[in-house]
Amino acid sequence: MGDVLTTRVVGNVGIVEIDSPPVNALSTDVRSAVIEGLRIHNADDAVAAIVLLCAGRTFFAGADIAEFDNLPIRQPDFDALMAAAESSAKPVVAAIHGTALGGGLELALSCNYRVAVSSAKLGLPEVNLGILPGAGGTQRLPRLVGAGVALDMILTGKPVGAAKAAEMGLIDQVVEDGKLEEAALAFAQDVIAQGAPLPKVRDKAVAGGLDDLEAVKATHKRQFKGFKAPGHIVQAVEAAITLPFDEGLRREKDLFGELLVSRESEAQRHVFFAQRLTAKVPDIGKDVPILPIRKVGVIGAGTMGGGITMNFLQAGIPVTLVEMKQEAIDRGIATIRKNYERTAAKGRMTTDQVEQLMGLITPALSLDALADVDLVVEAVFEEISIKKDIFGKLDAICRDGAILASNTSFLDLNDIASATKRPEWVVGLHFFSPANVMPLLEVVRGAHTSKEVIGTVMKLAGTIKKTPVLAGVCHGFIANRIMEHLIVQSQQMALEGVPLRTIDKVMNDYGFAMGPIAMLDLIGLDVLVHGAEGRTLMGDFVEAGRRGQKTGKGFYDYDADRKATLSDEAAKIITDFAAYAGIKSDPDQSDEAILKRLLYPVVNEGTKCIEEGIALRASDIDVAAILGYNWPVFTGGPMFWGDTIGAKVLLAGLQELEPRYGPAFKPSALLEKLAADGGEIAKL
Numbered sequence: 001m002g003d004v005l006t007t008r009v010v011g012n013v014g015i016v017e018i019d020s021p022p023v024n025a026l027s028t029d030v031r032s033a034v035i036e037g038l039r040i041h042n043a044d045d046a047v048a049a050i051v052l053l054c055a056g057r058t059f060f061a062g063a064d065i066a067e068f069d070n071l072p073i074r075q076p077d078f079d080a081l082m083a084a085a086e087s088s089a090k091p092v093v094a095a096i097h098g099t100a101l102g103g104g105l106e107l108a109l110s111c112n113y114r115v116a117v118s119s120a121k122l123g124l125p126e127v128n129l130g131i132l133p134g135a136g137g138t139q140r141l142p143r144l145v146g147a148g149v150a151l152d153m154i155l156t157g158k159p160v161g162a163a164k165a166a167e168m169g170l171i172d173q174v175v176e177d178g179k180l181e182e183a184a185l186a187f188a189q190d191v192i193a194q195g196a197p198l199p200k201v202r203d204k205a206v207a208g209g210l211d212d213l214e215a216v217k218a219t220h221k222r223q224f225k226g227f228k229a230p231g232h233i234v235q236a237v238e239a240a241i242t243l244p245f246d247e248g249l250r251r252e253k254d255l256f257g258e259l260l261v262s263r264e265s266e267a268q269r270h271v272f273f274a275q276r277l278t279a280k281v282p283d284i285g286k287d288v289p290i291l292p293i294r295k296v297g298v299i300g301a302g303t304m305g306g307g308i309t310m311n312f313l314q315a316g317i318p319v320t321l322v323e324m325k326q327e328a329i330d331r332g333i334a335t336i337r338k339n340y341e342r343t344a345a346k347g348r349m350t351t352d353q354v355e356q357l358m359g360l361i362t363p364a365l366s367l368d369a370l371a372d373v374d375l376v377v378e379a380v381f382e383e384i385s386i387k388k389d390i391f392g393k394l395d396a397i398c399r400d401g402a403i404l405a406s407n408t409s410f411l412d413l414n415d416i417a418s419a420t421k422r423p424e425w426v427v428g429l430h431f432f433s434p435a436n437v438m439p440l441l442e443v444v445r446g447a448h449t450s451k452e453v454i455g456t457v458m459k460l461a462g463t464i465k466k467t468p469v470l471a472g473v474c475h476g477f478i479a480n481r482i483m484e485h486l487i488v489q490s491q492q493m494a495l496e497g498v499p500l501r502t503i504d505k506v507m508n509d510y511g512f513a514m515g516p517i518a519m520l521d522l523i524g525l526d527v528l529v530h531g532a533e534g535r536t537l538m539g540d541f542v543e544a545g546r547r548g549q550k551t552g553k554g555f556y557d558y559d560a561d562r563k564a565t566l567s568d569e570a571a572k573i574i575t576d577f578a579a580y581a582g583i584k585s586d587p588d589q590s591d592e593a594i595l596k597r598l599l600y601p602v603v604n605e606g607t608k609c610i611e612e613g614i615a616l617r618a619s620d621i622d623v624a625a626i627l628g629y630n631w632p633v634f635t636g637g638p639m640f641w642g643d644t645i646g647a648k649v650l651l652a653g654l655q656e657l658e659p660r661y662g663p664a665f666k667p668s669a670l671l672e673k674l675a676a677d678g679g680e681i682a683k684l
């Protein structure tokens with residue numbers, strides 16, 4: 001059992017302490033250790049009650065997710081673990097700190113009592129992994145907190161704090177942080193003194209009935225689309241209401257088993273680990289110094305610069321915000337304030353907090369104000385000459401050791417860096433719009449960017465609550481580069497006469513919340529047309545005053561509620577442009593053909609990113625697409641989905657499409673190799 005289990009006796013209370021870093025996941029060894037600890041104290045006549053607790057930063061964070069890849073789960077399984085806690089002849093008190101999640105909370109529910117420190121969080125987040133709580137959680141939680149509340153917790157996967165948990169009846173006592181062991185011992189002693197019969201959650205009746213579930217289901221309707229787990233979760237909670245406990249458990253187990261082997265769950269587990277891998281850069285070890293970022297400069301107070309600024313403010317980092325003109329800076333600051341005030345109006349921030357955040361901004365009208373900042377993020381117009389001019393000036397103004405970052409989304413970072421005498425301090429920080437909301441941050445490593453700079457900004461990403469994905473220098477980096485195919489091909493199909501609604505519907509059915517045509521209208525056609533040469537379809541739209549949703553019309557017309565309807569004017573712009581460009585009409589495309597044309601080149605481009613060393617690994621590309629473009633999580637991202645299709649099938653599809661639709665469909669050498677060797681795309 002190694003060092004995982006420690007047992008000790010304090011007075012007449014036996015303590016089972018588990019120590020399995022980093023998060024005490026319930027691996028086979030940990031399950032064995034808990035069972036063994038309970039057995040030892042049950043066999044000891046000097047022990048009258050047992051406290052179960054964990055060392056390190058948290059109570060059990062749930063099942064060891066990696067074990068789900070090697071089914072069946074080894075013995076002792078979760079049934080055995082829960083039975084050991086529930087059938088203990090002596091009262092068991094779960095003493096919780098950190099996070100009691102998934103199987104961890106289910107274990108606590110199988111104990112007789114639960115106490116938690118005030119900072120603890122408790123939840124059943126299995127839905128995020130495409131599964132359901134399969135260790136009795138769907139049967140025990142409704143018995144403790146009521147069916148409706150339980151369903152809500154399990155469907156959302158959101159943990160609750162200790163105070164709320166106590167209010168709900170999920171835990172018996174909230175105790176002071178840092179005093180968990182002594183408080184749990186005192187609690188156990190009280191239990192012994194009372195000598196009451198052992199309470200078991202399984203013996204309780206479920207409060208609430210099937211009607212209570214309807215309202216909760218309706219609230220979370222959107223969550224069901226494309227995902228399999230929510231429907232199964234509802235069935236399991238229904239079983240808690242309609243079946244005796246043991247039968248309910250069996251039902252839960254069957255439903256859990258179905259989900260565990262589903263491709264959706266495999267995909268979501270892939271994403272779980274992928275998101276935690278992105279920050280790991282092979283040549284940047286612990287020896288690389290991380291520089292302190294105490295003060296930041298942002299150049300440009302437009303939509304992007306304002307959003308970027310908000311990230312730093314929320315992390316408590318002061319920002320000097322630079323614009324060329326007073327009215328531009330005033331407008332930018334007013335927008336930030338309006339955003340925060342809207343948050344405050346919803347009760348998610350106090351007015352004091354708004355003022356505190358706003359107080360961290362220092363407005364400035366000259367780059368000279370950036371002489372002492374640790375990091376500058378440039379977010380001005382996407383024009384190479386402007387950016388180079390700014391970086392040349394920054395080189396003269398900023399102190400030695402300041403990081404100079406550009407938020408460029410398509411331009412050559414090395415060219416920008418060449419305007420300075422310190423290209424090793426230049427890096428790309430590519431935020432996604434809206435920058436204060438979207439969780440992705442592409443960190444672009446230039447030819448000369450130093451390890452220190454990369455290490456520092458990867459860490460900084462965590463501080464501002466972003467997931468960093470490292471990218472090399474190329475047109476569009478990772479997310480924009482691969483997704484450009486979807487945008488280009490959907491326009492191309494529109495020009496061939498494929499109905500706009502059909503194009504969007506195929507992507508909606510795939511799982512995107514928004515189809516590509518609707519997305520163009522949301523981004524703004526004027527934004528997209530910028531930099532394009534010659535006559536373009538989007539240029540024609542912009543010229544006709546159809547700039548997208550913000551003007552009430554783009555590819556679609558929009559009413560006051562942003563509901564899209566088809567437009568004759570837009571249809572004419574499309575047919576006129578098709579005639580001008582000599583594009584042949586080919587409107588009758590099957591859904592399958594549309595899907596292939598839109599998504600196969602995305603996966604193919606992903607393999608090219610790996611081939612060229614632009615992305616570190618395929619799973620980083622999946623994270624970039626999911627967090628930057630809302631690619632549906634249950635597919636695992638484009639690369640993981642590529643394996644669902646299979647490299648061979650993809651290759652054959654691209655080979656068929658290339659002669660008709662051009663070089664975007666030319667298969668990469670890497671994909672050809674995978675198709676020949678039988679390798680997996682997502683493992684690249």
Ligand code: CAA
Pocket residue numbers: 022023025058061062063064065066078099101102103104106125126129132133134135137273276277
């Ligand atoms: N299984 C395996 N590994 C896990 C894990 C788990 N349940 N939870 C976390 N880890 C690993 C992470 O992969 C990471 O590993 P690396 O350091 O190698 O990257 C490490 O533990 C630390 O994790 P985080 O970086 O996420 O640390 P954090 O402090 O930011 O967050 C946490 C900690 C809140 C516990 C978070 O890790 C988390 O949410 N974990 C998953 C919890 C979960 O989903 N539990 C349900 C499991 S399924 C289940 O229990 C089914 C059932 O019914 C039996």
